[in-house]
Amino acid sequence: MTTKTALILIDIQNDYFKGGANPLTGSNEASLEAKRILQFFRETNLTVIHVQHFSVRPDATFFIPDTKGVEIHLNVQPRSGEMLIKKHFPNSFRETGLLEHLKSNSITNLVICGMMTHMCVDATIRAAKDFGFECTIISDACATKDLALNNITIKSNDVHQSFLAALSYYYAELLTTNELIAEIRK
Numbered sequence: 001m002t003t004k005t006a007l008i009l010i011d012i013q014n015d016y017f018k019g020g021a022n023p024l025t026g027s028n029e030a031s032l033e034a035k036r037i038l039q040f041f042r043e044t045n046l047t048v049i050h051v052q053h054f055s056v057r058p059d060a061t062f063f064i065p066d067t068k069g070v071e072i073h074l075n076v077q078p079r080s081g082e083m084l085i086k087k088h089f090p091n092s093f094r095e096t097g098l099l100e101h102l103k104s105n106s107i108t109n110l111v112i113c114g115m116m117t118h119m120c121v122d123a124t125i126r127a128a129k130d131f132g133f134e135c136t137i138i139s140d141a142c143a144t145k146d147l148a149l150n151n152i153t154i155k156s157n158d159v160h161q162s163f164l165a166a167l168s169y170y171y172a173e174l175l176t177t178n179e180l181i182a183e184i185r186k
Helices: 027-043 098-104 119-128 157-172 179-186
Strands: 005-010 046-055 083-087 109-115 132-144 148-149 151-152 173-175
Touching: 005 027, 005 119, 005 173, 027 046, 027 109, 027 132, 027 179, 046 098, 046 119, 083 098, 109 119, 119 132, 132 157, 132 179, 157 173, 173 179
Parallel strands: 005 046, 005 109, 046 083, 109 132, 132 173
Antiparallel strands: 148 151
16 A cells, blocks of 8 residues: 555544443444554554544434534544544545545545444445545444344344445455554555
């Protein structure tokens, strides 16, 4: 990977952690891996982009503007000079300046991590691939939650693994934090 690579951290926000309005399974562990990746990108002067979701639907229950829950988690807070994209939809490209920013900076490769694997991470990776970007998803720096369908609970690990398996087929290369850091250091 080269200087044409950007890290995108999606929705690592307080509401997804213990005590938040929509806590995920493994959010703290995933955020610590995201923190390691973020530190590595900063040390190697690679582009960093933070994505923050603000719910504006009248029936929204989390990521409500002007609450502690909407704030980016302490483990991965943006620094001055790092791009912050604010969004209102699962797809980080929809009605934001993300695509224009990537194109204007000649970014071709995206390293993506964040929350939730089955929603915003999935939507963003699929859109990114459709826009022509090469994508890498960091499997241990993402988190999700149990889902339910027809009175059946699908455990968070099964949700996470299923979405990663689907994305790795065409949309993204799948790496762990350690694998990514080793690959960039080559």
